[in-house]
Amino acid sequence: GESVGLHLPTLSVQEGDNSIINCAYSNSASDYFIWYKQESGKGPQFIIDIRSNMDKRQGQRVTVLLNKTVKHLSLQIAATQPGDSAVYFCAENTGGGTSYGKLTFGQGTILTVHP
């Protein structure tokens, strides 16, 4: 999951395993959530998004689950590959009020995939 401070959570998996990365978001008014992947020295890359009227959304090899009751988001990666090694961030967007358009990021999780 996410943490405060300088040390990012880490997840190490073997190639071919499934990976689950967790995120606890902060604002109960947030209605749009995004997962990003960031490789070293590069900008974040969009993976998948979900709106608050959904509990689950699937993409290619990825699934995002949203539990609004406990303000929890997860990213599942099926058949993880070495190329999936990166830092993964969740981001939340509050759809109204003074924070409209403000995309807030979590601290990130380092995923390492071993061949």
Add this chain to the structure above:
Amino acid sequence: DGGITQSPKYLFRKEGQNVTLSCEQNLNHDAMYWYRQDPGQGLRLIYYSQIVNDFQKGDIAEGYSVSREKKESFPLTVTSAQKNPTAFYLCASSIDPDREAFFGQGTRLTVV
């Protein structure tokens, strides 16, 4: 090729100097953002703009300034008032503020 272009990729600044980071997009996106990333940490929002000639402060706007005179461009100035400017700066844009943001490749600023 559509996308977001940040320049330069690496930038060195002497203490006490202002420096401007460029961000240009040809995606016809209305919303643009500037984030700061420190080693081992997440992204923190500096400024964002939902439309031309309008922008709002993010969580860490002190010591920074922006302008949005054109839809395609959202330059960030790091002023001498920013006490710890060494960081990785990321620009992003989205078609509207309620959609996914796409990022540039970043500018690494180092104060020497």
